[in-house]
Amino acid sequence: MYVAVKGGERAIENAHAWLAEERRGDTSVAELSVAQIREQLALGVNRVMAEGSLYDPDLAALAIKQARGDLIEAIFLIRAYRTTLPRFGATLPVETGKMACDRRISATFKDAPGGQVLGPTFDYTHRLLDFKLAAEGEVAEAPRAEPREEATPHITEFLQGEDIIQREPESEAVPGDLTRQPMSFPAGRDIRLQSLTRGDEGFILGMAYSTQRGYARNHAFVGELRIGTVAVELDVPELGFAIEIGEVELTECETVNQFKGSKTEPPQFTRGYGLVFGQTERKAIAMALVDRALRWRELGEDFLGAAAQDEEFVLSHSDNIQATGFLEHIKLPHYVDFQSELELVRKLRREAGEDEAREAAE
């Protein structure tokens, strides 16, 4: 039960003023600009865009500044802003096969056409703190080589040629949108993917890890991981044709999973899919693993009781804004609620005491 309580306005105002001062920190240290956050904390910006579900690096950087680096708070700010925007429409599906790849690797085929392109990765760093970064200094230019002109083909195409991997059914069906219609179960794969791509990175990572440790075991290979930019096209009704309205950076992960076959499907490789805004590699791989685990029903597999197979569990708990909203509300005033609990416990105590006294007297 909630009861409106007045008072505290001044305390709140003063708390906001102090928050602003703390946000700024020591004024003898230069203030951080939004452009600095956008350029130099780009992976934090990417996470806020992916989970805030709005691609706009400047806004995400601003949100990070306002939230003092608390990324879930920043995502909250972006989600709130998002709701104020009129929606002009939905784009044509992006063509990741035409991605201008910064990075593209495959753990399954060494000699894949297009090659193993590492991109700006942390993978082969030694994870030793680099104290040179503590001082400001010029960065050496990255080397250049002859750029690849043609598009880089998807790895799964090669397996498809041999018909040994499950095909993705072609369709132009209008996908469901969980920001417009309430979720219902069982959810289609369209809704599951939308939910996973905006879900909390930590949660999706934990779920994915659980499948690797044996809960709903599905041994996944990273068939392909690519990061780069794709054009975004929108059908503009007043023009009568589609135009490019910009480009977005995406991370795409396709997993190839061994599959011995089921009552309905022949032995073949099956697929999990991850596609996330920005350079968000861990999230995209995790998304692909969880996507695959959630597909047990359509592949005729058994439900093994694993959390990662349970779509109600995964989809209902993956959204960090929903979760934090419900979690954090319990710190807000519940005075009346608690008062009644207090009365109840006191009454029970009193009755228990009376019983004891009576027994002692008897």
Add this chain to the structure above:
Amino acid sequence: MANDEKNTVADEARRGWMGLLSRAPEARLMELWQAYGPQPGFDWLRRPEVGAVMVRGRMGGTGAPFNLGEMTVTRCSLALADGTVGHAYVQGRGKTKAEVAALIDALMQTPAAAALRVAVLDPLAEAMAEAKRDRAAKSAATKVDFFTMVRGED
């Protein structure tokens, strides 16, 4: 039929410059536009409006569509004094950029097109292609060259 084909060619050209303008870096576009010359007069049909579009992906890269998340877009429409209509849909929240893009879209349908292409669109396209090439070149430099170690004897 011939008319339809002509329309398609014209639409394709317009698709090209509208796409270029939407992706253009705002600062460079404004520089080139200001250098191009005097601003033509116009009437608003739709003032610049910031909104979002839902970006879609495909399952497995090639399958059925799903909703990936939204992206900010600014759009506007205007008419030149002679009635030519220009539209703009540009990524982000740049209202001035949208206005300039719509003006260029309108002017590209007038006899000013050739001059505008030389003064604004071509340099813009070249700068953007160069940036893209440079990124691809850095990516290419991180491509792994595998070599097989000699194993065993003979």
Add this chain to the structure above:
Amino acid sequence: MAVPAQAAFGGGFADPAIEAARAFRAAMNVMAKPGEIRTLDTAVPPAPLSAAAGTLLLTLCDPETGVYLAGPCDTAELRGWLAFHTGAPVVAAAEADFAVGTWDDLQPLDQFRIGEAEYPDRSATLIVEVAALQPEGAALRGPGIKDVAHLSLPDLTAFQGNAMLYPLGLDFFFTCGGQVAALPRSTQVAEG
């Protein structure tokens, strides 16, 4: 699709935020108080649409609401106007969120969605263009009406049948020039 003439781009809200908010308030009020007639004339849609119907479409429609244009309403000019100002797709009657036309052109009513038990809101709202709109005729009773209200309706039995479907059913706006009134599914209709 041929790009419609510049007429398609005119006739919208000059100040969308303010004018759409005012129009929405009028639409909400007439729906909340069945029988009440209000002015709604900000938009200038292509013929044969009335100003009130045009203003409703601009206020209520967007790319996610399918619109059905009944009979002579379905013109290239109106399609172009709707596309530019709202982005709303023109759809078949069975998929429509909104439908607009004269009473005769909108028949039969059972071609429209009346909602589902779980989501009664997944139903169509009909914008009925009428020749006259007067606070007289059929007697309206129900939520939002003190005792009884009167409204010139194009039919009686159809609205009685619709009210029987409650909580499912259709909702109606009636438009005439720059005037609007409404009849939600919750209103009981009787001879006046």
